[in-house]
Structure formats: structure tokens, C-alpha cells
Amino acid sequence: MEFDIFCDKVKRHVEEHYGDSKTVTLKSVIKNNGITLTGLVVAGDESNVSPTVYLEGFFDAYEEGETMSSVVSKIIEAADRGRLNVSINIEDFTDFEKAKRNIVYKLIGHGSNAELLSKIPHIPMLDMEIVFFFLIEGAVEGNASVLITNEHAERWGTDTDELMKLAGLNTPRLLPSCVHRMEDLIREMFLENVRYKFETDHIIPGMDDGEDPEVAMNRLADEVLGSVADSNRCIPMFVVSNSLKYFGAACMLYENVLSELAKRIGDSFYLLPSSVHEFIAVGEEFVNSPEELIAMVKEVNMTQVRPDEVLTDSVYYFDKAVDKLTLAAEKKLICAER
Secondary structure, three states: OOHHHHHHHHHHHHHHHHHHHEEEEEEEEEOHHHOEEEEEEEEEOOEOOOOEEEOHHHHHHHHOOOOHHHHHHHHHHHHHHHOEOOOOOOHHHHOHHHHHHHEEEEEEEOOOOHHHHOOOOEEEEOOEEEEEEEEEOOEOOOOEEEEOOHHHHHHHOOOHHHHHHHHHHHHHHHOOEEEEEHHHHHHHHHHHHHHHHHHHHOOOOOOOOOOOHHHHHHHHHHHHHHHHHHHOOOOOEEEEEEOOOOOHHHHHHOOOHHHHHHHHHOOOEEEEEEEOOEEEEEEHHHOOOHHHHHHHHHHHHHHOOOHHHOOOOOOEEEEOOOOEEEEHHHHHHHHHHO
8 A cells, every 4th residue: 555545544544533523634744854754633622732643653564464443543542642731822932932931952963954954043063953942841741842943033033042042041941961871771671671561461580479579570670680781891871861851962062961971981981872862971991993883873873763863873072171072083083183
């Protein structure tokens, strides 16, 4: 089945499900990195902000054998989850004095966003661009936002400099930074999987009779993850994001985030963009070849990261001594010239 036909069928099924209570439309949306996605928009009277469900992933599932009824059910579930629990006062966006408090920034790559950048305010940052969006608070699940365009800025009577000043104050406040050791995040994910298995199967491997389930889960995590650590040379790594894990790569712009991380690591460090949502930091002493890191980032971006969530294929270097962030490739060039 062609993708366009699939979208039309999904739209009809979703319309049948909601009846007259919702209006269902299809729209094309230009996302990060020039990716155009097809979104299904479900609008109702209970909110003036409508969730958009992108259909490409559901089409892939259908092509791999999932039934149309199952796919449609998941799309409806996604639309219901994405609905806001409050209606947004449109003046909060159109009135610049009210909109100011929710203007924040994010990072996107420069090279693959030429068309998008021609339509929005932006500030260069190495091989990235700082761009701005209006953060809508009140989503039941996830986050909702409006990308700020040149047209918005013109209507507001503002410019890029003022947007940057506002976002510089708002972003750390609304999306505070969060730095975790990689091993702690792995442990958290491991425990989530064990808890899910316990809830469904009521089984925890090695659990003693009468033992508290949480105690058993943590003991299992210690045993499994400890044995993994013992069998490998574990390199300390840190994940840098924000509290919502939403465009968290921009935390590198926050005051003192990188310098405080350098103190925690005790060294200068490399930053690997795992997506627009987070960076991974690794101390310089553990890196033999920045070129290997760059190759790894490129491979992960091609095989593991959604195309519209790729930040860049670059690796960055924070020099603790001079409190400065550069491209790792430029650091190599400077060292070679000395």
C-alpha cells in the first residue's frame, strides 16, 4: 500500500472513531534536518491546542505486518495521550508581553537546515544554530511547543537579540539542566524493566521467600550490573540533558553547566551529541582518538537516532583550563599547528 493511501485510510478510521466530537486533518510538517513528516491532527472543543500524531512510524509497522485496526488503535491512543489538560489562552502567545515568559531555545544542526533557517530567527553556535520556541505547559504526556518564525518575531516587534536574552533567562528556569552518570541511567532502565516483569509475571530472578520486592530488584541490579562492570573497563560517562529530556542538548549553553561538569569529571572533556535531547560527556584522559568518537557519532546517528532528532555528526571539546567549548576537529588542528 502506498503511504498516501495509508494516511487517507487512517484518517477515515479515526474520523469514524471520534464522530462529530473531533475534527481530523492531515498536514505536512517540516521538522529538524529538513525532514518532512505527515501529521494527523485531532482537534476538539475542549482545547484550542491539538495533538499531532506523525504517521511514518505507524506505516512502517503496518508494512511489517501489523493490522490496520491495531495501528489505528495506537494512533487514537497517541492522540488522546497528547491532548492538553488545559486550553491555552491565545493571548499568551499573540501578546508579546505575555509570551515573553515562555520563550526558550534549543539547538539544531546548521548544515542540514538551510530551508528552515531561512524562515526562523537563529544564532550560529559552532556548527549548530540556536533557535527559539514557545513552550506550552500543561501537556498530559510529553511536551508541546511552537517554533518561533520570522513572522512571529515581526508581529511581536522583536528581534533575535531580544529573543536570546529572554530565552537565556527562561530556558534554565523552565527546563533546568540535569547531569547523570551513565551507569546510574542504565541502572534506572534495568530496574524499570525488572519492575515491569514483576508487575506482569510476578517473578524476580533470585528472589527469596518473603523478601521485599524492591530489595530483591536492587540486589539483582547490583549483581547483574556489577558483573558487567567487573568484566569491562568502565569509562565514566555523564549524560547532560534537562529535567524533561526535551531538547536537552541546549543545556550546554547554560551558565556554568560545562564548567561545573569539568569539576565533577576533574578534567577537560569531550561532548558527544546523542540527539537534540542530550549530550554524553567523557573525560579527555579516556579518549585515545577523537576521530574514533566522531566515527561513532556518525554511525549511531545513521543507525540508531531518528533522522529528525539528529543534532550533528560532530564531537565537541570543553577545555577546562580556558573554560571554552570548541569542535574536537578544531582542537586537533590547533594542536598540530603548535
